[in-house]
Amino acid sequence: MLVENGPVLRAVAGLLALLTAATAGLARYFLRGILRVTRNTDYDVAILGLGDGVVSLGSTLNSLLPGTYGLSWLDETGSPTGHAMVGPILSRDGDSGPEAKPGRARWAADRRVVTRTLVDVRAGELRVGLRTAWEQYAYLGDPGTAHGLDFVDLMLTGDLGEYPAWLLPAGGGSRWVIAVHGRGASRGETMRILPTLAALGLPTLIPSYRNDIGAPATSDNCYHLGDTEWQEIDAAITYALEQGATEIVLYGWSMGGAIVLQTVVRSAQADAVIALILDSPVIDWRDTLRANARVNRLPRPAAEMGLWMVQRQLGIDLDDFDWVARANELTRPMLIFHGPDDAFVPWERALALSKARPDLISMVTYEGAGHTKSWNVDPEGYEREVRDFLLGLG
Numbered sequence: 001m002l003v004e005n006g007p008v009l010r011a012v013a014g015l016l017a018l019l020t021a022a023t024a025g026l027a028r029y030f031l032r033g034i035l036r037v038t039r040n041t042d043y044d045v046a047i048l049g050l051g052d053g054v055v056s057l058g059s060t061l062n063s064l065l066p067g068t069y070g071l072s073w074l075d076e077t078g079s080p081t082g083h084a085m086v087g088p089i090l091s092r093d094g095d096s097g098p099e100a101k102p103g104r105a106r107w108a109a110d111r112r113v114v115t116r117t118l119v120d121v122r123a124g125e126l127r128v129g130l131r132t133a134w135e136q137y138a139y140l141g142d143p144g145t146a147h148g149l150d151f152v153d154l155m156l157t158g159d160l161g162e163y164p165a166w167l168l169p170a171g172g173g174s175r176w177v178i179a180v181h182g183r184g185a186s187r188g189e190t191m192r193i194l195p196t197l198a199a200l201g202l203p204t205l206i207p208s209y210r211n212d213i214g215a216p217a218t219s220d221n222c223y224h225l226g227d228t229e230w231q232e233i234d235a236a237i238t239y240a241l242e243q244g245a246t247e248i249v250l251y252g253w254s255m256g257g258a259i260v261l262q263t264v265v266r267s268a269q270a271d272a273v274i275a276l277i278l279d280s281p282v283i284d285w286r287d288t289l290r291a292n293a294r295v296n297r298l299p300r301p302a303a304e305m306g307l308w309m310v311q312r313q314l315g316i317d318l319d320d321f322d323w324v325a326r327a328n329e330l331t332r333p334m335l336i337f338h339g340p341d342d343a344f345v346p347w348e349r350a351l352a353l354s355k356a357r358p359d360l361i362s363m364v365t366y367e368g369a370g371h372t373k374s375w376n377v378d379p380e381g382y383e384r385e386v387r388d389f390l391l392g393l394g
Contacts (some may be wrong), residue, residue: 006218031309033296034289035222037211041080041185043131045071048113050128050206059112060324062134064092067366067376068119070135075124082124084131087117123382136373139191143168147195156207158235160216163208165236168194171201175274175393178236179206182280182372183223186212189253190376196383200390203245207236209259220313226258227287228315233259234267247274253372254345257281261323264332275393276334276387280342280372283349285321291346305371324349327356335389337374337382339365362389 047064049056052117057063066089073082092114118126122140139146143166150169155162166187179199187206197204208215209232211223223229237248250273252260257278264270282288286307293303311318319325334357338350347365354363362387369377 007391026118028306028309031306031313034292034306034310035224037184037217037221037223039213041072041133043073043133045132045134047126047128047130049115050118050126054090054115055084055118055126056113056115057086057132059092059114060134063114063116064089065370065373066377067373067377068138069376070138070140071126071132072135072140073124073126073132079278080129080133082126083122083135084126084132085119085122085138087119089114089116090116125130136376137188137191140188140374142166143191143194143345147198148241149198151193156232156235156239158210158216158232160210160218163210163212163216163232163235164214165208165239168198168204168206170198170203172203173201174245175202175247175249177202177249177251178233178240179204179249180209180233180252180256180259181206182252182256185253185256189256189372190251192211192379193251193383196386197390200387201321202249202390203240203243205236205240207232209233212336216374222313223255224314225310225316225321226255226262226282227314227321229255229259230262230266233263233345234269236381237263237267237269239274241269241272247394248272248274249277251277251279252281253279255282257283258285258321262321265326265329273332275332275389277336278334278350279337279374280345280347281338281350282321282345282352283323286318287322287349288345289318292344295343322349324352324356327353330357330360332360333393334387335360335385336361336363337366337369337385338363339367339369339374341367341369342371344371 016119045060046058048058068087071084071086075081093112143149144155145157148176152167154167157164179190181187187208190206194204209229210216210218240248250260260276264273289307290303336350336354338347340347354361366374366377375382
C-alpha cells in the first residue's frame, strides 16, 4: 500500500514543503519591514489649486485626514525647502482612489480634489503643479525655526557613542521633560507640543537614539522595539540629573512609548521619573505586530512565524513587552492619547491597560485621530490635556 501511494505522498510532501517555504518567505519579508531601518519621503500630494486662504489638493488618504498638518516640497535644486501648513477640510470631491491602501497615501489618478484651509506658507513658494509631501508633524525644522523657541544643540554620550539632542532650557527649573519619538520618526515628532511645554517653564530634552540620523547605527541596522533603545533615554536622564533636574516626566510617541515603559522598569535612575505621557503607545508588541500583519494582508501562519522570527533575531520574549499583563508593575501617573482610528498600533491594549490601572492612568480619545495624530485633530484640546496633567502633578 505504501508503495502504491508513493507518488501521492511525494506530491503532498512537495506541496507542504512549498507552502512552508512560501510562509517562511512572507514571514521574513514581514520581519524586514518591521525591524529594518528605512526612510523615504513620498511627494504624492498634488497642488491643484490656490485661493485666498485655501488650497486644493489631490485626494489621498492623507489629504482627507481631519485636522492640521504640514506640506513640504522640493525647490529647483531638489532640496526640501518648501513648507506650508494646512487646516480643516472645507470641501471634497469624492474620496481617495481605489489604489489607495491603508497606511500609505496615494495620489488619486482621476485627480479628485480636497480643499482645505491654507493656514500659512512658512517657507518657499507654494504653487499649482507642485507635488508635496504630507507632514504629520505639522512644523518642520528645529524648535527655533519652527516656533522661535530658545534651544541648544548638544551631544549625549551613550553605549554606542554620541547622540544628537535638543535641549529647550525654558524656565530652567528642576522638573524636566524628556521627549522620545517613535519608530522611523525623528526628533521633529515632538515639535507639536514644544510650545506648551516651554510655556509651562519645563526644560525639555529631546534625544535621538540608535539608528537615528546622526546617531550611531547598530551592526544589524535594525530597531529592537525598545529592548536596547531605552539605554539612550537612560543616558538622557543622566544628563538631566547632572544639570540639576530632580524630577523627570517621560513623554513617548508610538515606539517611543514602548521605549519609555522599558526605561521606567530597567533604568537604575527610574526613581527620578514622576510621570509618563504616551501618545499612541505600543502597549503590547505582539498585538501591534499582528495588527500590522493584518493591514498588510499577511496570512496568519506567516504572521505568527514572523513573530517567532522577531523574538529569535532580537533575543527577546514579546511577553516582556505586554504592559497589560505587567500592569501591576506600573507605579506612576500616566496620560495616554489613543483611539480606535489607529490602524497600526491598536488602541484596545491601551484601553485595557487604562482599565487595569484606573488609579494611575487617564486616557484621552479624539474621534478621527489616527496613529499619533491626536494633536492634529484637536491641537487646543490636546495641549490643554497635557497642560492640565502636568500642572496636576503639583
